[in-house]
Amino acid sequence: MVNASGEKLEGAFVVISPGEIGVLTNKQGRFSTKLDKGTYKIVCQYIGMAPLQETVVLDSNKDIVLRLGQQNVSLKQVEISTNSVIDINSVHMGSSHMDQKLLTRMPKLLGEADVVRAVSALPGVVNAGEGTSGFYVRGGSTDQNLVLMDGAPLFNSNHLFGFYSVYNPDILKSFALHRSGTSATYGGRISSILDVNLRDGNTDSMKYEVGITPVTAKLSMDGPLSDKVTMLVAFRGAYPDYIMKLFRSENVNKSSGFFYDGNLKLKYQLNEKNSMSFSGYRSEDGFKFPYDTTYSWTNTLGTLRWNHLFNNNFTGTATLVKSIYKNTVEGIATGEEFKLNSDIDLTQLKVSFGYFGNKNHQLDFGGEASAYAIQPGDLVPYGTSSLSRRTMNVDKGYEAAAFVNDEIKVNNKFSFSVGLRYSHFTKVGPSEIYLYRKDLPKTEKNIQDTVYVSEGSIEQTYQGVEPRLSVKYSVSENASLKAGLSRARQYIQLISNTAAITPVDIWKLSNRYIKPQIADQVSFGYFYLHPDNLYEFSWEVYFKNLYNQIDYKDGAVLLLNPNLNADLLFGEGYAYGSEWFLKKNHGRLTGWISMTGSQALRKIVGATAEETINNGQWYPSNYDKPVSLTVFVNHKTWLNWNVSANFTYSTGRPITASDTWYRYYDQIFANYVGRNQSRMPDYHRLDLSFNREPLVREKVEYTWGFSIYNLYARKNAYSTLYQHFYGAPPGAYKLSVIGVPIPSVNFNAKF
Known part of the structure; x- marks a missing residue:
């Protein structure tokens, strides 16, 4: 299954009749089934593509290529079709799909469409905070999401502290967020999988695209280098300094920042049975605050x-x-000059196979191995600094996994997917x-002894099975019931006291004291798609048990702390919720309503009172937002313009608040209530955009x-701070990253 430019289409839905046999294409865009001799009608559908119908006369084994064209606007020019985000035919649930075309219609911040902001508009997902590209899924933290670009994991998907993500929207193919019912082929994180794929170079001719926004400039080109080789190259750079100089605050107008990123994708079709592809990405960010600190x-x-x-029935990758x-992080204050360097290096090999020889089975199996090397901190003083150099031990470990997953079709109504994943982790020295x-x-004062683990020696091992089960029952041709059960394990975690991933956070592998995070999830859902694809509706409920969840002691020191394990606390948690999604796909007015009601709680009970939080009682996690709502509408006007609006609302994030102050030896200290017993103000925002339909002039x-981002100038709180005034109760004030409407324009040209 390919599109007009020859790019293979994963997840296309194919119906073969008579027999009403339904199949999905795999990652190579292939499907296989066994049929008797005869004449068959094949109907193909894929997001963003026009449906295809072909008649095939089968008198022997055949290998056919189905080529789908782009979705066209109707001749009346009054209707526009968008994509289905849910799939009632797939056995998997908790998954949402979106393509590049729908992404570009959503309102933009500073002129740039963004994958993570689009993901935050889906059910079960909430934003980590204003101006961040982190997101929470079903009560999980940001590091519990596996974020992929063409199969490669990302450890920081931010540009400019979260105002942009690393994904260049001009070269995206599609992306999918898997929240539950995940196939056993995925692993490594316990909350979600964000699988983002870039398009391949087209096979027809070389194409070029340039784009400009108030802060970014973009250039891309793709096309054939030969009959067998295609190429995609893209570059994007940002220049926000001139905007920052317009602000009155000296802390802003004397700051500076930049980012650039580049993509290269090559595909080589060796022969009919073999192809190779390479996808590369490089980015660099820099930000400087006046007088003291720079980040890169x-x-x-x-x-x-x-x-x-x-x-035809067996593939391998x-x-x-x-x-x-x-x-x-570089300190530039006189007498305190330093550079604090840290990094994480992942090497991974994955081998997977797909077998389609039985029309009622789709079997996937394989294995993967990963090697991690993490430098948590290397402090290098220079200049007139009085600091001393400090270097932490490199954190090393190996993860291996094997998986098998079988999608079984029992009959036209009932199908299920059963999978098993086994993972093994080894933590090695030096440590x-x-x-x-x-x-x-x-x-530190209660350390009794120290055990030294030499380079490459085994410090700790963990292992376990991760069963997966998804069931689908078709109530009718347009509705289905689904249920899912899964266990996931995670051997790498982010040590951070912020809401989203930042440059000063620490990634740390499981060790003797940090056990792997584990999540057990049960989910159930109802899915409906109108016969004419006019409406789609889904309702899902879920419950998650969480084990070995991480929190921190009061006053925990995270950076350059050789005794970091002692400042970490571990406990259990649970999360549950209900998600509703209603989407209109046709007509002048299209869009969706997404709403989630949920709760996420933690309980930390240690061996001592110092290692116990909230007296051992349940408390809201940092990611608990009981209500979230997103309304997105797109209206096509008579003048070939699309007017889009996006409204989002969510409950404020939990915080630990101070209610009193006390004096001790002429020092003033804050007295805090229980952990996360207060909340920041509720978050809400309205964005508006106007997008012209593509206009073609001389090819x-x-x-x-x-x-316009933040149309009614809502000052949403990013954090809440407290200030003491003598003789008065603690005064709380909020820090807002964006508190004014932000207009922007965008322009693209393809030739």
Whole structure:
């Protein structure tokens, strides 16, 4: 299954009649089924593509290519069709799909469409905060989401502290968010999988695209280098300094920032049975605050993939992945000059196979191995600094997994997917393991002994099975009931006291004291698609049990702390919720309503009072937002303009608030109530955009539009701070990252 430019389409739905046999294409865009001799009608559907219907006379084994064209606007020019976000035919639930076309219609911040902001508009997902690209899924933290770009994991998906994400919208193919019912082929995180795929270079001719916004400039080109090789190249850079100089605040107008990123994708069709592809990405960010601190970070990704067709029913894929994330914090204040460097280096090999020889089974199996090397901190003083150099031990570990997943069709109404994933993790040296006195808090003064683990020696191992089960029952041709059960394990965690991923956070592997995070999830849902694809509706409920969840002691020190394990606390949690999604796909007015009611709680009970939170009682997690609502509408006007609006609302994030102050030896200290017993103000925001339908002049396609982010100037709180005034109760004030409407324009040209 390919599109007009020859790009393979994963997840296309195919119905073969007579027999009403329904199948989905795999990652190579292939499907296989056994049929008797005869004449068959094949109907194909894919998001953003026009439906295809072909008649095939089957008198022997055949390998056919189905080519789908782009979705066209109707001749009356009064209706526009958008994509289905849900799939009633798939056995998997808790998944939402979106393509690049729908993404670009959503209101933009500073002129740039963004994957993470679009994901935050889906049920079960809430934004980590204003101006951040982090997101929470079903009560989980940001590091519990596996964020992928063409199969390579990302450890920081931010540009400019979250105002942009790393995904260039001009070269996206599609993306999917899996919240539950995930196939056993995925692993490594316990909340969600954000699987983002870039398009391949087209096979017809070389195409070019340029784009400009108030802050970014973009250039991309793709096309054939030969009959067998296609290429996609894209570059994007940001120049926000001139906007920052317009602000009155000296802390802003004397700051500076930048980012750039580049993508390269090559595909080589060796022969009918073998193809190879390479996807590479490089980005660099920099931000400087006046007088004291600069931040910089880089992402380097590479994915090398080989696809082999053993026969029409059996395929194999080998993928080699490299992901390197580095960050540097530099202090430039006189007498305190330093550079604090940290990085994470992941090497991964994955081999997977797909078998389609039985029309009632789709079998996937394989394995993967990963090697981690994390430098948590290397402090390098320079200049007149009085600081001393401090270097932490490199955190090393190996993860291996094997998986098998079978999608079984029992009859036209009932099908299910059953999978099993086995994972094994080994933590190796060099490391120092502190042993603490029994029945006393884990503190530096209570260290009883130290165990030294040499380079490459085994420090700790963990292993376990991760069963997956999804069931689908078709109530009718247009409605289905689904249920899912899954267990997931996570061996790497983010040590952070902020709402979203930042350059100063620490990634840490499981060790003797940090056990793997585990999540058990049960979910149930009802899915409906109108016969004419006019409306789609889904309702899902879920319950999650969470084990080995991380929190922190009061006053925990995270950076350059050799005794970091002692400042971490561990406990259990649970999350439950109900998600509603209603979408209109046709007509002048299209859009959706997404609403979630949920709760996420934690309980930390340690061996001592110092290692117990909230007296051992349940308390809201940092990610608990009981109500979230998103309304997105798109109206097509008579003048070929699309007017879009996006309204979002969510309950404020939990915080630990101060209610009184006390004096001790002439020092004033805050007295805090229980952990996360207060909340920031509720979050809400309205965005508006106007987008012109593509205009073609002399073989050049122009698109442009303008947006207003935060239309009614809501000052949403990013954080709440407290200030003491003598003789008065604590005064609370909120810090707002964006408190004014932000207009922007965008312009693209393709030729």
